[in-house]
Amino acid sequence: MLASASFFICATERKHMSDLKDVVAAHGGIRPAARAMGIAESTLRSRLSRGSDIQVTLREHKTITDLAIANGSVIIGSDAHYSPGRITTAHKAFCNVIAEHRAELRAVILNGDLLDGGQISRHGRIGWQKAFSVKDELEAVQERLGEIESVAMGLKKLRTKGNHDERFDTRLASQAPEYEGVPGFSLADHLPGWHDSYRIDINDDTKVIHAVANGMHAAYNNVVKGAGFHVVTGHTHRLQVVQFRGFGKLRYGIETGMLADADQDEFHYLTGKNANWQSGFAVLTWRDGEMLYPEFCAVRDDGKAYFRGQRVA
Numbered sequence: 238m239l240a241s242a243s244f245f246i247c248a249t250e251r252k253h254m255s256d257l258k259d260v261v262a263a264h265g266g267i268r269p270a271a272r273a274m275g276i277a278e279s280t281l282r283s284r285l286s287r288g289s290d291i292q293v294t295l296r297e298h299k300t301i302t303d304l305a306i307a308n309g310s311v312i313i314g315s316d317a318h319y320s321p322g323r324i325t326t327a328h329k330a331f332c333n334v335i336a337e338h339r340a341e342l343r344a345v346i347l348n349g350d351l352l353d354g355g356q357i358s359r360h361g362r363i364g365w366q367k368a369f370s371v372k373d374e375l376e377a378v379q380e381r382l383g384e385i386e387s388v389a390m391g392l393k394k395l396r397t398k399g400n401h402d403e404r405f406d407t408r409l410a411s412q413a414p415e416y417e418g419v420p421g422f423s424l425a426d427h428l429p430g431w432h433d434s435y436r437i438d439i440n441d442d443t444k445v446i447h448a449v450a451n452g453m454h455a456a457y458n459n460v461v462k463g464a465g466f467h468v469v470t471g472h473t474h475r476l477q478v479v480q481f482r483g484f485g486k487l488r489y490g491i492e493t494g495m496l497a498d499a500d501q502d503e504f505h506y507l508t509g510k511n512a513n514w515q516s517g518f519a520v521l522t523w524r525d526g527e528m529l530y531p532e533f534c535a536v537r538d539d540g541k542a543y544f545r546g547q548r549v550a
């Protein structure tokens with residue numbers, strides 16, 4: 238385990254700071270505000286004193302990123318499996334929604350599986366199916382992320398590590414362990430504009446992670462077993478929200494769909510079987526530290542994509 242260390246990815250988020258102060262004022266003090274936000278009083282004091290409500294904490298080998306949003310939104314896309322020579326409708330819509338709604342966004346989150354890594358998979362080849370080279374895939378990832386970066390100026394750019402992304406480092410770590418630490422031997426070295434971790438914790442009530450449960454009831458199982466947290470996952474390629482109201486608060490299990498197209502070459506492993514997948518992404522918004530009902534952009538079967546009633550691709 239590495240020693241704890243923390244740093245701010247944006248030290249002068251004055252607007253967010255005033256949002257946090259508004260919450261405290263609305264609740265009549267730090268203690269009731271902290272209780273309403275579901276965080277420790279000391280945590281809220283520390284955020285107020287640090288001058289920003291957005292911070293990243295490095296813990297246990299970059300496991301968790303912390304993000305605090307009193308008022309504002311994050312856009313979350315996942316499972317792009319970026320394919321050389323293809324720009325999907327969901328990716329275009331993702332960029333357009335960022336450009337259109339940048340003022341309300343605090344962060345862009347890519348929730349895993351940017352890279353497919355078909356040639357470095359631990360799964361054996363099926364027949365003579367072809368897979369793109371790592372080099373071509375990596376270039377596609379860099380090009381698409383460059384397009385996102387061009388419309389996400391000033392926003393935090395965070396990504397979680399998906400099982401497909403991990404193929405890049407895992408193959409090198411297992412085949413050439415002596416090269417550990419050499420620049421270029423980690424996927425992160427090739428995506429310098431993006432802060433990576435396994436999980437992103439938002440406001441002490443939300444966990445963003447590539448995958449927890451599997452299967453058709455993944456979202457329900459995630460929110461039930463999440464024990465009081467909203468749980469936001471990719472991996473299943475489904476786009477939906479499932480609510481769970483226990484004896485405590487209303488919580489959501491959210492699946493963030495895929496930025497990929499279902500007919501990409503990378504998914505030849507389906508070998509003709511159907512899959513309950515959906516291209517699109519989610520936008521999550523907090524007001525006074527509480528998450529609103531999740532919003533989605535889903536690519537329709539006719540190839541059009543709408544968000545809040547407006548066509549975005």
Ligand SMILES: [Fe+2]
Pocket residue numbers: 349350399400401447448471472473
């Ligand atoms: Fe995955």
